[in-house]
Amino acid sequence: MRFQDAAPDARAIVYAGIQADPLVARAGELLAHASLEQRILARAVMNGETTEADAWRAMFPTLFGADAEAASREISEGILAAALSVAERGEQVRSQFRGAIVESLTERLLRAGEPGRPAAAIRRERRILFDGVPAEIHPYDVTVEVDGAAVALDCKWGARGISADVLHQLDDARRHAADDDERLGVVLVVFDAARSCAVRLDRQTAPHDQTRVIAIEDLDELASPSGAAR
Amino acid sequence: MPSDGPARDSPTPPPATVGAAARLAIDGLAALGELGEEIDDEWQYIEDLVDAWRTRLEAVEDARGEEALAAARGVAVARIVDEAGLIADPHRAIDWLSTLPQVALVALGERP
Numbered sequence: 001m002r003f004q005d006a007a008p009d010a011r012a013i014v015y016a017g018i019q020a021d022p023l024v025a026r027a028g029e030l031l032a033h034a035s036l037e038q039r040i041l042a043r044a045v046m047n048g049e050t051t052e053a054d055a056w057r058a059m060f061p062t063l064f065g066a067d068a069e070a071a072s073r074e075i076s077e078g079i080l081a082a083a084l085s086v087a088e089r090g091e092q093v094r095s096q097f098r099g100a101i102v103e104s105l106t107e108r109l110l111r112a113g114e115p116g117r118p119a120a121a122i123r124r125e126r127r128i129l130f131d132g133v134p135a136e137i138h139p140y141d142v143t144v145e146v147d148g149a150a151v152a153l154d155c156k157w158g159a160r161g162i163s164a165d166v167l168h169q170l171d172d173a174r175r176h177a178a179d180d181d182e183r184l185g186v187v188l189v190v191f192d193a194a195r196s197c198a199v200r201l202d203r204q205t206a207p208h209d210q211t212r213v214i215a216i217e218d219l220d221e222l223a224s225p226s227g228a229a230r
Numbered sequence: 231m232p233s234d235g236p237a238r239d240s241p242t243p244p245p246a247t248v249g250a251a252a253r254l255a256i257d258g259l260a261a262l263g264e265l266g267e268e269i270d271d272e273w274q275y276i277e278d279l280v281d282a283w284r285t286r287l288e289a290v291e292d293a294r295g296e297e298a299l300a301a302a303r304g305v306a307v308a309r310i311v312d313e314a315g316l317i318a319d320p321h322r323a324i325d326w327l328s329t330l331p332q333v334a335l336v337a338l339g340e341r342p
Binding site: 060061065159195 | 282310333
């Protein structure tokens, strides 16, 4: 089993520009330190229609009301501002930003879990190659490239993004690794409620019993030591 | 293009009890479900999603129905239902089938 950079096709080049946008990094950093409620705020605003900050403050009184702690409120305001910056973009661009933000958040949480790990151990947009197996077309969003504890992660904005194709690709990679006597953990990170993920998975016939799904409630598990490899 | 819509001119009155807030969210969920069902391929998922979140909200309604709701929390639920009412695209309605109940439950002090 070996990892390789994805070929830079036209889609990848356009998407790389979005991934490199400072707004993605800012949102990813804010969300890495956010509470569940603050993450739900970000999800709602980036999904929403209204771009009036006060309207959103009214929808989250525990984050923005008089009883909110000043430090927490400051983070909430930062998340609200970043999320509104995404929401104000056109639908297609907004969708790309949301995906890139979940990837950025995932990478940051993984790095936080093991700060001593070499930077090169966590990568983005990588393929995984196995002897005698044709390479998958789509690269993995995030990979942890550590001997004996390698992980491939796909990131989704919503539970609806969980599809048979995604589940097959992850499970195929896990099985191919096992065939090579290697261990590859496979993880779906979904910036949506566990309940919605469970509903989506319930009718999926694609194999997923060995695929770990980390929903919005459990994102901080990624920031624990070996968080993705469990 | 994101914008303010009719709901801002005629906002939903804030509910005064947890039960009324949960019922308001359930009604908003049902409206989103109807819109989302325009996407034929996702019909079953939408049915399942509406059912799952309705069940969760009904559990809150049953457990805390008569409990008085702080004004700000009532406004929060009314405003999120209004926000969901602005959604006109069926694909986005499917996203909101998950978003609306999460925000409403947070406003009610519940874990989604």
